[in-house]
Amino acid sequence: MRTPASTKIMANYRIIILCVILWFFHSANTPVTCSNNKTDLLSLLSFKAAIYDDPRGALNSWNETVHFCSWKGILCGSRHRTRVVSINLMSQGLVGSLSPHVGNLSFLRSIILQNNSFYGQIPREIARLKRLEYIEFSNNSFDGSIPRNLSQSQNLYYLNLIDNDLTGIIPPELGSLLELEALGLSKNKLSGTISPFIGNLTRLVLLSLANCGLQGEVPHALVHLQSLELLNLDENSLTGSIPSGLYNISTFSIFTVRSNQLRGTIPSDLGFKFPKLRHLDLGDNLFSGVIPVSLSNASMLEFIYLSSNNFTGPMLKDFERLSGLRSLIFSSNHLQGDISSISSLTNCTRLQVLSLFDNLLSGSLPGSIGNLSSQLSYLSVERNEVHGSIPSGIGNLPGLTRLSIEDNDLDGPIPSAIGKLAKLQEIYLGMNRFTNVLPSSLGNLSLLNHLYVQQNNIDGSIPPTLSNCSNLLTLDLSHNNLSDSVPREIMRLSSISISFNLAHNAFTGPIPAEVGSLINLVNLDLSHNRLSGFIPNSLRSCVSLQRLHLEVNSLDGEIPRGLNALKGLQDLDLSQNNLSGPIPRFLGELPLVNLNLSFNRLQDEVPILGVFENKTAVSVDGNNELCGGIADLKLPPCSSTNSKKKNFPTVLKILIPIVITGVISFTLSVCFCISVYRRRRKSRDIPSSILSFEGQFLRLSYADLLKATNGFSEANLIGAGRFGSVYKGILDDGQILVAVKVLNLHIKGASKSFKSECNALRIVRHRNLLKLLSICQSTDFQGRDFKSLVYEYKSKGSLEKLLHQNRQQQGGQDERTSSLTMIQRLNIAIDIASALEYLHCGTDSSIVHGDLKPSNILLDDDMTAHVGDFGLAKVMSSISGEFPTHESSSIGIKGTIGYVPPEYGISTMISTQGDVYSYGILLLEIFTNLRPTDDYVLKEHTSLHNYVTSALPNAVMEIVDPYILSEYKVKQSKTEDCMNSVLGIGVACSKESPSDRMSITNVVNLLCKIRTAYLVGEETRNT
Incomplete structure (x- = not known):
């Protein structure tokens, strides 16, 4: 029987044993957790230490006062709550190298560093991350070779290294990454061939190897990639033919091999084999044969680029099934057939680009051309064998910005209906047989930049209405039968900066003094006319002139001293006029490459400096009273030459003391002036x-x-x-x-x-x-x-500030009220959309802004919005080439997270529709006052688009900016209808598929109607 004392001892003994067991359990487990926590912490701190520039403060929270799972860009696991599973620092402007200690984050599954400025090699230690599934390093400056040991990350399904400075070959070890679904290596400095091992990656959906220096043939092994949806091999040096088995992969959505030296023919049944094909680009290669008729059955096709090849035979005639077609580019081939076959394109209501130039097409333009898509912005059929006249129905294409039908056999008058095309910026009608006068309706084209009507049979005078084209950059009416005087109104168009060419006509009278208004002009050609009078001294204002041709006229007087101001002049031709007086010495001081003064009545000595020292660059023939010059000109010596030689020693004795004294002081002054001049010149x-x-x-x-x-x-x-x-x-x-x-x-x-x-x-x-x-x-x-x-x-600052200033001041997550009224928001939205429409459709080139967001929208005192920051803008076409509405790019995202369209994440295209997506998100933000990255509000909706969609149409007033809600309580009226319409537009613009998004032109029109309805509703209520 135990005594109370022994019982007490036993109880204490049990407590001691229990404590020992608990201590042992704690010591056996806790240090591991702490160690692992510390490993992740130290790895992240090493990551931060390798960054030497953090302009946006993305890593400010990376310090030990806060647990690293709460650091910006860091996500810890749901199971292992203190282990890092994801790093996402996309588009933060970070500059530095990637620390090899990242290889110690053993639970890491995703690392996203795209659109920064990381440099140096990708550390080999990253291959130690056995759980790694997702690597996104696009648009950085990583160099060196692709780590071969990446093959150890067997769970990797996404690898994007596009737009870096990587070198070497594509490592064959990558062929063991059997889970890989996306591989992007475009826009690097790789070498070698496309290795057959890629055929092992049978789960690949996206393969982008464009513009990375690859050579050789396309390997047959790629035919094993039966799940491939995107193949981009653009801009390499690939040769041979495309393996026939690739044409049997029915999953293709985008197939582009542009700008290589590939040859062969297209299978006749391609349209049946690629039922999901949206984008086909074989341009700028050596393909031959006929274009298969079966393409007409690929009903999902949106873009067909077959330009600059050797295709022959007839052009496609049946486009009825291609209702979604946006771009059709068959230019620079040897296609034959009747141009009237374009009538079948009238069913393609989304068509924006039709380019058939430089082929062998004949026939006449069909009257149904006016029934083509209202969205058609680019129409090019130049350099064919088209005859007949331009149908008046051409005026029914309101979206047309470029019309190019030069170098054909067209005749008849230029229809006045062309003046209805209010968006037209470029007209190319040259090298045809057009007759009659220029239509005065051309003056209606206020956006016109380039007008080419050269080498026709146009007569009469230049219509004064042409002076209304205040954005004109180029005017070429040369080689026609135009007469009368050169209109002063046209000379006042200071916008003309590229070329003003009226050569080979029958203009009379003097050159208007208003020519001095052309201050930005590079080329002025008034040659081969009947102009008379003096050369106006006002030409001195045309300081950008590089080429001035006034030959074969009846100009008289002296060469004006004002030409001395033309410091960039390279080509000057004043031949076959009645000019008199001496040749100005300053002509030898201009950077002239060609000077023709022949067959005038010039007198006295020819200078011997500058262009006059080169016999092949100067011509003074037919001026019988000229003398001197270099010996190669074979001119007689000037009469005063010998007397100057006799007096030379006496003159020399007088001048030497003066010159020596002057040179010393002058040299000191020149040294000082040169340093000042160079600095000012650079600045x-x-x-x-x-x-x-x-x-x-x-x-x-x-x-x-x-x-x-x-x-x-x-x-x-x-x-x-x-x-x-x-x-x-x-x-x-x-x-x-x-x-x-x-x-x-x-x-x-x-x-x-x-x-x-x-x-x-x-x-x-x-x-x-x-x-x-x-x-x-x-x-x-x-x-x-x-x-x-x-x-x-702009005094009001950015839209970002106006929308979110309260949030910044009070710091509360729920405080998101902006004092912008309903009508102010509508006006701002319309201003931005109008600017975007102009960029896409209103210039001589289509421009993608690329980074539309509130901080890039500035407002003035009148609350007018102005779009700025074109640092990521892309000019998508030019006057010298084709008009691709999409430009090849990397699959790396360039822009700002939340506003970047989803297709930029892995697609090879940038587009105007990408801007429309950004605008849609911006429109939703303006009226909800929610940023697209406000996860605390969006929660399970994952995006602002989904959040707004879920509220339409019945719960719309629950998600709008509280200030609008307070205004609604006062005004009532049509606010709720207005909000449903506006947010509906935002949702339509920000849809995932580019083809489903609303056009920006429709956005402008609808928003203007909504604003009008809203204002009318308020006026009615007030009445």
Whole structure:
């Protein structure tokens, strides 16, 4: 029997044993967890340490005061709640290398670093991540070879390394990644061939190997990829033919092998074998044979590009089933047949591009051409054998921006109906047999940029209404029968900057003094006419002139001294006129490559400097009173030459003391001036893409901008982005407020962004686009490269600020009220849509903005919206080539998360429809005041699009900005109907499939109608 004392001892003993067991259990388990936690923590800190520039503060939260599972871009697992399973730092502007310690994150399944500036090699240690499934490194600067040991990550199903600087071959070890569904290696500097091992990856859905230096043939092993939906082999040096087995893969949606040296024929049953095909691009190769009729049965086709090959035989005649067709490009082949077959395209109601130029098509343009799609923006049939007249139905194509039918056998008058095409920007009618006068209705085309009617039989005078074309860049009416005087009104069109050509006509009278208004003009040709009088001295204002031809006229008087101001003049022809007087010495100081002064009445000595030193570059024949010059000109010596030689020693004695004294002082002055001149010259260097527009910009140097922004002080900083910072500035006179965007040239893509912005802004003018005032490309005071763009300053700031300023001030997640009224939001939405419509359809080239979001929308005092930041813009066509509505790109996303369309994630195309998607999301944000990344509100809906869709139409007033709700309680009226309509447009624009999205033109029209209905409703209520 136990005593109380022994019982107590036993109880204490049990407690001690229990404590020991608990301690042992704790020590056996806890250190492992802590160790693992610490490993992930240290790995992430090492990741951060390898980043030397974080412009957006993406890693600010990466410190030990907060658990790393709460750091931005970090996701921990649901099972292992303290282990990192995902890193997502897409589009954060990060600059640095990728730390090899990332290989210690043993639970990592996904790593997304696309659209940053990571450099250096991809660390081999990443292959230690056995659970890794998803690698997204596109649009960075990784170099070196692709790690061969990636094959150890057997769970990998997505690998995107597009748009980097990777070198070497495609490692054959990747052939063991049997789970791989997407492989993107485009836009790198790889070499070698497409290895047959890729045929082992039988689960591949997406394969993008474009523009990466590959050679050799397309391997037969690719026929094993029976699940392939996208194949992009563009812009390599591939040869041979396409393996026939590839044409048996029925899952293809996108098949593009453009710009190689591939040959062979297209199977006659291709249209049946590719039932899901949306995009077919075989352009710029060596394919031959006929275009299979079966393509007419591929009813899902949207884009057909077969240009620049050797296709022969008849063009397709039956397009009835291709109702979704958007682009049909058969240009530069040897196709035959009747052009009237395009009548079957009238069922293609989405058709935007029809390009058949440079073939052997004959017949006449059908009257049904006016029944083609109202969305048709590009029509090109030049360099064929088309005859007859232009049908008046051409005026029924309201979306047409480019009409090109030159170099055919067309005749008759140019129809006045052409003046109905209000969006027309380019007209190419040259090298035909058109007669009669130019229609005065051409003056209705206020957006017209290029008008070519050369080499026809047009007579009469130039209609004065043409002066209404205030955006004209090129006017070529040469080689016709035009007469009367050159209209002064046309000469006042200062927009003409590329070419003004009236040569080989019968114009009379003097050259109007208004020619001086053409301050940006590069080429002026008035030769082979009957012009008379003096050469106007006002030509001195045409400072951009490079080519001036006035030969074969009846001009008289002396060569005007005003030509001395034309510092860029390279080609000058004044031959076969009645010019008199001496040859000005300044002509030898101009950068002339060709000078023709022959057959005039010029007198006195020929200079012996500059162009006059080159016999092959100058012609002075037929001027009987000229003398001197270089010996090769074989002119008689001037009469005063000998007397000058006799007096030379006396003159020399007098001049030598003066010259020596002067030279010493002059040399010191010149040394100082040269250094000043070089600095000023550099500071005012403007990119070549906009030289022709130089006269429209303020001339600002680095020193000017430094002063205007108070030394680029932080107090003047009004915004920052991936490629640079924006400062508020005040120019010297104190009257001009500007926004100065300074590029961070250390960031990959900044120079490319600068070039893109210049290239896009060179050709745009619209009230809802941010106006560029100046460009500065120079060096700072430390000799470092400096690039900046100067814009108009908009006092109300960005739409981002107006929508979300309360959220920033109060910091509450539920506080999302903006003080913008319903009508203000509608006006802003219409302004942005109008700008977008202009970019897509209203210039000589279609432009994709590429980064539409609230922070890139600025508002002025009148609350007018202006779209800015064209750093990611793409000009999709030019006057010199075809008009592809889509441009090959990487599958790496460029833009801002939340606004980037889903097809940019893995697709090979960028498009205007991508902008429409971004606009749709932006429209939803304007009226809900929710960012597309506000996960705390969107929750299970996953996206703003789905969130709004779920509320339409019955619960729409529950999701709108609370300020609109308060306005609704006061006004009632048609607010709810208005909101349903507006948000419905946003949803229609942001649909997942580009083909399902609303056109931007329809968006503008519908929003204007909604605004009108809303205002009428309010007026009725008030009445």
